[in-house]
Amino acid sequence: MASAAAPHAYLQQQARWHWVEIVFWLSTLLPFVLFPQYLQLASQIAITALFALSLDLILGYAGVVSLGHAAFFGLGAYTAGILSKFYWGEPLSLLVAGALVAGLVGYATSWIIAYFRHLALIMITLGLGLLLYEAANSASWLTGGADGLQGVRIRPLLDYFNFDLYGRTAYTYSLIVLFLAFLVTRRIIHSPFGLSLRGIRENPVRMPAIGAPSRAHIRKIYTIAAVMAGIAGALIAETTETVSLETLSFQRSADVLVILILGGAGRLYGGIVGAIIYMVARDQFSGVNPQFWYFWIGLLLVAVVMFLPNGILGGLARFTESWRRRSR
Amino acid sequence: MSKLFIAASSLAAALAAAAPAYSQGTIKIGLIMSYSGQFADPAAQMDNAVKLYVKQHGDTVAGKKLEFIRKDTGGIAPPLAKRLAQELVVRDKVDIIAGLVLTPNALAVGDVSAEAKKFTVIMNAATAIITTKSPYMARTSTTLPQLNETFGTWAAKKAGVKKVYTMVSDYGPGHDAEGAFQRGFKEAGGEIVGSVRMPVANPDFSAFVQRAKDINPEAIYVFIPGGTQPSALGRALAERGVDTAKTKIFGMGELTEDEARKTMGDASLGIVTVYHYDHNHQSAMNREFVKAYNAEYNRNPNIYAVGGWDGMHLIYETLKKTKGNTDGDALIAAAKGMKWESPRGPISIDPETRDIVQTVYIRRVEKVGGQLLNVEFDKVENVKDPFKARMKK
Structure with a gap:
């Protein structure tokens, strides 16, 4: 009896909300009061965090390395942008549309993804990303090509809240979507399915032997991650009313990977913390020195990877662990 | 234990960087x-x-x-x-x-x-x-049409060229330049005898130049990004024996800007380009x-x-x-x-x-005192952006 209940008890114990988490989510409301002039930045941080969270699902938890994750981000952005141009501009339904298209493509490609690992995966995801980028580039009748999509018009949120210059609506909206997506992610990670994903990450060959179908699981989580990335893309299209090839670019795939590694892959808050640190650092450094700020970003990355190989959260966890042991 | 609290407060600290005062x-x-x-x-x-x-x-x-x-x-x-x-x-x-x-x-x-x-x-x-x-x-x-459409019209009317082959890089600015040049050229009575779009990252132009040469147009219009590509084009022109005295090479100013001329060397001699400014402008x-x-x-x-x-x-x-x-x-x-x-x-x-109204210059690469320079030899004055002039109609 006890042995059957043990895993459930373990999962339940893991899934309990820590007070630090509650403090963290409450503190995401601080920008409204403390930095009302930084809400646009905060909004884009929330969107990037959502994008990083989606990558964490496949990279951090299932061990699927992707260098082409921007493909889904861009699909979501273009879907929302193009629909707003031709048919309707209602933000919530556009979010769903972006998620659907990205999810469909994610599901289709997951059949390929599930068959490969490591280096082969890097090449395949990179290739799929580049293919989509070039397709969008050449289909300029639909996407606007290199100039970006023109005529994106988004209606006010719930037909009431305008996307204002200060970014109040943008941040509120992005934050709510991020929080909801986070709840879903948290639920997935702390479910038996989430646990078996971690098993697949550690040993994909052994998992089927204990009754967990590795490939089916990877297909599932890859599709879910694609849906979330699509939502993030649709969000950026809606809150900025711009869509360009940059949303599909390799740079965006690489940036989100860097953000995740910076924050700590395989940790629920890794992508979020990474996005906050990376984007605030970028904003501050490039404000001080618009020409050479990348140097400081590079330095930050090298320092983090050298001294905190498991990312900032990984480092903090190790630090608090050793501190706790010493104080005992 | 308070890892997230630390992260949150570091966010707060970073965001708190002084807001500039307004005077x-x-x-x-x-x-x-x-x-x-x-x-x-x-x-x-x-x-x-x-x-x-x-x-x-x-x-x-x-x-x-x-x-x-x-x-x-x-x-x-x-x-x-x-x-x-x-x-x-x-x-x-x-x-x-x-x-x-x-x-x-x-x-x-x-x-x-x-x-x-x-x-x-x-x-x-x-x-x-x-x-x-x-x-x-x-x-x-x-604007791109201001330069290229004007150039197309000029080529048909002033340079007396009737048959042009166009080759452009296959990306946004390339398409725009191609469209603008062809439009100006055709409206002035010229004929486009063929056109090709080349991959943007294209180090070797020999095949494209050869194809253009086989058609034997009076001029070839080229639009490629700056950087390393102009020298590769220059090499292909020289290798395939395209004589700029017989077959004119047209392009936008980027084709023969400072760095491009340096890498192309004498292969750039005789190339005719359109631009709105060059440091060699005489005033x-x-x-x-x-x-x-x-x-x-x-x-x-x-x-x-x-x-x-x-x-x-x-x-x-x-x-x-x-x-x-x-x-x-x-x-x-x-x-x-x-x-x-x-x-x-x-x-x-x-x-x-x-939008800007300005003089559009037609220049040719010549050797002046041992230096390769863009020398203005014709100009079209008071050019407005033709695209927006059409939008009004």
Whole structure:
């Protein structure tokens, strides 16, 4: 009896909300009061965090390395942008549309993804990303090509809240979507399915032997991650009313990977913390020195990877662990 | 245990970096450019010209001190460019937005300019429609149709060429240039005997040049990005035995800019290009500009520099006209119809479209005193952007 209940008890114990988490989510409301002039930045941080969270699902938890994750981000952005141009501009339904298209493509490609690992995966995801980028580039009748999509018009949120210059609506909206997506992610990670994903990450060959179908699981989580990335893309299209090839670019795939590694892959808050640190650092450094700020970003990355190989959260966890042991 | 608390408070600390104070006696100008990344050099040229203009004309206009806030877009990034513009408006309280090297970024900033009613000066981005995005935008660079359509018309009418083959790189600017040149050329009675779009990353042009040569047109129109490609094209032309005296090579100025001529060497001799500025332009004002630019930065100014220079001139003169009033409506009203002498020649701001009206130069690469230079041999004066002229109809 006890042995059957043990895993459930373990999962339940893991899934309990820590007070630090509650403090963290409450503190995401601080920008409204403390930095009302930084809400646009905060909004884009929330969107990037959502994008990083989606990558964490496949990279951090299932061990699927992707260098082409921007493909889904861009699909979501273009879907929302193009629909707003031709048919309707209602933000919530556009979010769903972006998620659907990205999810469909994610599901289709997951059949390929599930068959490969490591280096082969890097090449395949990179290739799929580049293919989509070039397709969008050449289909300029639909996407606007290199100039970006023109005529994106988004209606006010719930037909009431305008996307204002200060970014109040943008941040509120992005934050709510991020929080909801986070709840879903948290639920997935702390479910038996989430646990078996971690098993697949550690040993994909052994998992089927204990009754967990590795490939089916990877297909599932890859599709879910694609849906979330699509939502993030649709969000950026809606809150900025711009869509360009940059949303599909390799740079965006690489940036989100860097953000995740910076924050700590395989940790629920890794992508979020990474996005906050990376984007605030970028904003501050490039404000001080618009020409050479990348140097400081590079330095930050090298320092983090050298001294905190498991990312900032990984480092903090190790630090608090050793501190706790010493104080005992 | 409090790892997230630490993360949250570090966010708070980082965000708390001092918000700039706003004072009455200053005018704030936000410069949005691609200071880093692939397009850093155009931004450097432009920023140099901005600094040089301020150095020569003082940083006080209409009794108010100018303050510059520089923001980096790091290449093509419209969401970032838009956010930077929004932040410049709501956080830094700028009065004027300027710079804008790249089209997608300029288009994104257009929304902010329109919504916040901020006078915005586009110092480079060259896609025709940009200035239609905001009624507060004016441009001091050029538009692709302004150059290429004019060139097409000139080729058919003045150069007497009737059959042209076009080869362009397969990307946005390439398509625009191809469309504009073909349109101008055909409307003036010319015939396009063939056209090809080449991959953007294309180190070898031999096959394309050979195909063009086989068709035996009177001229070949080429549009390729700057950098390493012009030298590869020059090599292909020489290898395939294309004689620029018999088969003319046409292109936009980028094809024979300073770096390109250096790498192409004598293969660039005889290539005919269209542009709105070259440091070899012969006028007293330009000689002085080039001298001052060289003294300060030890290099020759190019189109980005002249765009920045004239953008600053427009800002200074409109501010003088409004007596320091920075209201968007007042400034754009002052900018409309403004005429002045630029290092590139006489230019003005079209009162209807707020776009630049200028002389378009036709140049040929020649050897002058052992140096390969773009030598102007013909020009078309007072050219408006033909794209927007058509939009009105």
